[in-house]
Amino acid sequence: MMSCLVIDDERLVRELLEDNIRQIPYLRLAGSCKNALEAAEFLQRDQVDLLFLDIRMPRISGLQLLQSLQTPPLVILVTAYEQYALEGFNLNVVDYLLKPFAFDRFLKACNRAHDLLKLRGRGVAGGVEEFFVHVEYTLVKVVVADIDYVEGLKDYIRIHLASAPRPVLTRMSMKSIEEKLPAAAFIRTHKSYLVATRRITAIKRDFVCLGPVEIPIGEAYKRNIDQIVNPGSSR
Incomplete structure (x- = not known):
């Protein structure tokens, strides 16, 4: 409350x-x-x-x-x-x-x-609730609670936000953004996708759904999905 x-x-x-x-x-x-x-x-x-x-x-x-x-x-x-x-x-x-x-x-x-x-x-990432990323020649603030999911594109990532119609495109690796975000609040569903668990509305065989948006589930990451469905199971 x-x-x-x-x-x-x-x-x-x-x-x-x-x-x-x-x-x-x-x-x-x-x-x-x-x-x-x-x-x-x-x-x-x-x-x-x-x-x-x-x-x-x-x-x-x-x-x-x-x-x-x-x-x-x-x-x-x-x-x-x-x-x-x-x-x-x-x-x-x-x-x-x-x-x-x-x-x-x-x-x-x-x-x-x-x-x-x-x-x-939850003590997000040592107290980090927001961070800045480089977008062209500008530093843009990203609020962790506003992130729906992150999409990897070779040397870049797209950060999809609930509050913005267009994602934030920045030069960063998936590993770097995954280390920045709280492990308790985000889950890797695919080598190219990192998803805010609180935004997941449904789980299909090969996709997680964020409302109408479908995010693929990679074979190597299905155990992560099992952890959502069965929180007590081991990874």
């Missing part, structure tokens, strides 16, 4: 967020604040797992509040101003909801936060 705090100066937005939170079984509404000062006081008394944080508020902005927290919880930004997205992601927020947003988009953001919290609880 993830405890949540809503912070927004618009009453109708607070009520919408509160109602959405109540509809998701793994979320618990811990409180609701109409400005950053109220939220700062709340967070001095109580800890929460996730903030739904507006950016533009009177006196102290959401980003100023976030920067003031020594050990901030997970954060989903909720705002009507798209230009703040980059600054928010520089502060390692989980996701960015642009008002007005539909429930399915809200749920997707919450699922990312839930996955990330679970990975934190």
Whole structure:
């Protein structure tokens, strides 16, 4: 169960967020604040797992509040101003909801936060929850909880993300990315595929399914699949 705090100066937005939170079984509404000062006081008394944080508020902005927290919880930004997205992601927020947003988009953001919290609880790769990769002449951040699967292409890999329509293409070996990712959360199904186990929705004879996407199972990796089906069996 993830405890949540809503912070927004618009009453109708607070009520919408509160109602959405109540509809998701793994979320618990811990409180609701109409400005950053109220939220700062709340967070001095109580800890929460996730903030739904507006950016533009009177006196102290959401980003100023976030920067003031020594050990901030997970954060989903909720705002009507798209230009703040980059600054928010520089502060390692989980996701960015642009008002007005539909429930399915809200749920997707919450699922990312839930996955990330679970990975934190497993001590992901010595605490690594995100990393940077080279894409042409740019360093691009990849959030571990956002990875669906990794596809090997000779000297390159494609990192397929839940939040992006196009994969991240970077020069890296499958061995290197496998060592970077938490062994408890990813499984090798094929010499060219590494899959997030939490994304697997079905298993066929020669494929694992991530919704409509089918990932091949190599003969040498079938024992890994058996380990998912029968967790107590030895490799």
